[in-house]
Amino acid sequence: MDPRLHIVTGKGGTGKTTVAAALAIALAGRDRRVLLAEVEERQGISQVFEVPPLGSEETRVARTAAGGEIIGLSVEPKKALLEYLQLFYKLGRAGKILEKFGAVDFATTIAPGVRDVLLIGRVYEANRRRADGKHKGEAPPAFDSLVLDAPPTGRIGRFLSVNNEVAGLAKVGPIHSQSESITRLLESETTVVHFVTLLEEMPVQETLEAVDELRAKNLRPGSVIVNMVREPELDDTALEQARAGRLHKPSISAQLTEAGVTVTPELLDGLLDEARDHAHRVDLEREQLALLEASGLPVVVLPALPGGVDSGSVRELAAFLQEQGLGA
Incomplete structure (x- = not known):
């Protein structure tokens, strides 16, 4: 089964967001629709594509020459929790009152496991959604592929272990059920985790440690993407x-x-x-x-671009990814 959800992690400074953006373009190919989501509130996607800052609304950030479409999304925990309260408890107006009194900030800060469930849950929902807006039925998926610009390798294991993180906090109820559903998605053959690194000792060591950690957690490593490689x-x-x-x-x-x-x-x-x-x-x-x-993982090599990175050079990197088997 071909992967559908591509999670991208990497040590800080390795170009993780740039590679995630290039991967989204590579996956979009011809007439495909790809969601590119970030969860660290750094507005990295908007900077790479040179578009206004993203919010919780899905916004088109780029098209490919062949007609593919990249939709950007910046998932913020407070808004994700308000959406969750509305979805499961119909607390639209009441949720706003909770936010006013600081309860939302308290919930997303005091329970980091719940926070991660909410962040990944937004991507989980987009993965389930059909083209007609429903989550069941015969309509095709709303997105052909999804790319998640995830936290760095030092935090990726805990971030993706949502079920274990929530088990001690919510043993029953909707958030427990959602964490279990997210875990099934993350451990399925449709999800892979790609690791972005540089050919330097610390990033490589952190990458190898993260690969071992995710394998032990029954998560599926995808490719190691070596960024900014210089020819001798x-x-x-x-x-x-x-x-x-x-x-x-x-x-x-x-x-x-x-x-x-x-x-x-x-x-x-x-x-x-x-x-x-x-x-x-x-x-x-x-x-x-x-x-x-x-x-034992596939190793994909991306060259160092002498002119730096902008929306045009990201497309160059996407072409390199496609040539090495990552993309549509």
Whole structure:
């Protein structure tokens, strides 16, 4: 069964939101409708697509050249709780009164497990919804795929363990039933968790720890997406020479002179030091990549974009994802 809900996590600074946005574009493809939701209230989606800040209303943020559509959503716990109270208890006006007296803020702060149920519950509802707005029936799904820009790897295990978090707080009732339904969705074959990382020791270690944690929790890892990968500036022979400090100084000096550069001993020594540092960085990145490949998960590589990231470059990254099997 093909995954339908794609959860994207990653250590802070790895480009998690950018990759989630690129994945949504890749999944939209031709004439497909994709929901891209965030739960950290950072407005990362609106920044990536250069659109006004998102709220709890589903808003179109982009189209693909082939007619696909990306719908953005920023899930905020207070509004999610008010929607929940209205859905299960019909407390529309009363819910507003609770908010006025601070009860909503209290509920979403004092019970973090309930807060996460509410956040994921909004995506769960969108996953169940049909094109006619109902949650049952023969109508096609409202969304072909869903992408959740989730919390970082350090918190992803607890965030997705909604049933365990709520078990001690609500043993019966609608919120208990909802947490169990969400758990069934998260543990199903239609849900995968993708990990965004860089080829650096800390992000890779945190990624591998998160993979093991989610496997132990019966959750399904998807792909490891290595972001901002830089190609080596030297070939393997030159890297070996740089690593050993055996680059040929006369040849380098001659090439610099031909290029119109005034060569000094200090300049030449500085370049050789940079070459050696570059070789060591390449070695480290290759070691980290080998560790990720040993996890047994598919490894997808995204290049570093020299011009930075904007709505146009996100589409470039989406194309790379599609070429490597992630997308419609």
